[in-house]
Amino acid sequence: MRVFRNAFVSAVLAFASPAVAEIPKAQIDAIINEVLAESGSPSASVAVVQDGRIAHLAAFGQARLDPPVVATTETRYGIASVSKQFTAASILLLADDGKLTLDDPVGRYVPNLTDGDRITLRDVLNNVSGYTDYWPQDFVFARMKLPASRDDILNGWARTPLEFPTRTEYRYSNTGFVVAGMVVEKVSGQSLMDFQRRRIFDPLRMTGVTENDSAPLKSPDAANYTRYGAGALRPADKEGPGWLFAAAHLAMRPADLALWNISLMDASLLKPASVAALTQPGVLKSGQPTSYALGLRVSVQDGRRVWSHGGALSGVHTDNRIWPDEKLALSVMVNTEDNQAQSVIADRLAFLLLPSTEDAAIMRGLLADAAAGRIDRSRLTPNADAFFTPQVLADYQTSLSALGPLRLLRRTGGSKRGGMTYASFDAVYAGKVLWVSLRMTPDGKIEQFMAGPKV
Known part of the structure; x- marks a missing residue:
């Protein structure tokens, strides 16, 4: 040149990019408030990791509308499908322990699954198994408002004919992560939450993590809201107990998610080989790679590696993005589902912070x-x-x-x-x-x- x-x-x-050592906190806060005002979302909470450390935490708006509760950086939100990478990490920890491998057939641990002798743990975590997704809708359907057991979900969607032959397509499926969560419990002899707390959350000092499956979060944590059409904000329906198991079961603060992001960038919890496996895209029988690894989306954008995942539940959205080579990560949570405020905030912060x-x-x-x-x-x-x-x-x-x-x-x-x-x-x-x-x-x-x- x-x-x-x-x-x-x-x-x-x-001119265009701030110095790495200088987090423009006022600009970050201004962007969050601007998007909240324009979107009408009740609240947003954000964690920024730069140079491999938590550089900024911010929360604005109302965690709850009636009675009013102000959102703080201690407010917890359901992280929805961002939970999937923790389920995948649990499988990898057990693999590190020598108790299973990613290429074990799922039928070795969970009985009576369709093609359980051929479909592997890697397949279900890569979303290439062929098991039909039990929740493709963007609302809580009638049956989902009632409690469900793991067998209820498997009988309805994983003990039925495959949606497509295994590894011939990528199709996002919550169902496979229910299978993976059951494997964690079977092999470890513990509940999924107990295993994750002992092996992930406690070692990383993710002290705000709780489960979001059995009941709605209580005040002062965030309540979930939605709109119908362009109407007023309404309380969102809660999924019945059991439906979120292993696929969307966690709630936490952005700071907790930031600590996890740092651990992935540093390979401080998972071994480097396990981080590599977690972020390795799936490959179809045709040899074509997908953009989905083990509970994580992986891509290259503007020449930069990005590990990311979004999460959407009834009335809450999360956007989590990691740029491992830049040691930058963004975690954004909002308590509404009717717009893409979380992604707008993440896009604008990335534009601000990345060269x-x-x-x-x-x-x-x-x-x-x-x-x-x-x-x-x-x-x-x-x-x-x-x-x-x-x-x-x-x-x-x-x-x-x-x-x-x-x-x-x-x-x-x-x-x-x-x-x-x-x-x-x-x-x-x-x-x-x-x-x-x-x-x-x-x-x-x-x-x-x-x-x-x-x-």
Whole structure:
């Protein structure tokens, strides 16, 4: 890369991204409050891990509406399907003990399962077993409001014909994690919660963890809320006892989840080989990898490894993301299910805290300059220089400055064409999304910078 381009990128990165050692706590808090106000969610609680330590905890809003209870960093929320990685970790701990292997057939431990002699523990944790998901709905269906035993769930969804041949497809399924939880209990001789408390929560000092299966959380912990259509907030239905076992059974503070995230990044609880297994994507019979490991989603975004999982129960949402190489993690919990406030908060905090990729950093700088009515013509090709007439630049300044600060930049595409690199993004502002595009020549000159409203 040319010296010119490196110098420019360094300057833009300094503008766009805070120093690693400086957590912008006021900006984090402002983002949380802004999203709460816009979404109408009663409360949000957030933990930020940076450099492998808890760097910031914040909670805002109401944990309960009637009678009112203010959310604090001690407030516990159901973490829903984020619980799955703890069930998978329990299996790995037993494997480390030499008591089972991931490739053991599930029928060795749980009787009368469909194809139990062929489907393995790895299959159920990878969501490739073929067992039908017992809860694909986004609401609590009538039967689910009543208590259920493990056999009730298995008889209805894992002792029936497979939805697809094992390892030929990936389909998310809560059912497989019920099977895995039963294996933990059978092999360890303890309840799943007792095993996890002794082997995971206590060693990591996750002192706020409780179970969220047998009954609703009580005050001062968060109550769960929903909306029907665009109506008022209403108390959400609670799943009957037994339905959340091993798949969505835990409640905790974001700080507790942060301690778990740190342990994964440091391999301080699970052995490094077990962390590698936990984060290794499943592979289908075709050889095609999936994006799901053992209770964790794994991906590469903007060149960075990400381990993540969301969680949704009736009236609560969690978003947990780990960037292991950057030693950064975000845990966001909200007590409503009718919007994606938790993901909006996580997206915006990631945008704030992660260094931008090179072309994204350039785009951020160009948008900021254009909003101020300026552009560095020494960076432009002759074509781009001619494009930015005084009228074009004035229109960019008038329209962009009215939008306020840039909230998020989402990559939508990238390619090479005509000897140039191309990148496109959605630029998200308050109440407005723009499409933006960037074309650059091999010597680092800008051939195209364009933006317009996205319909």
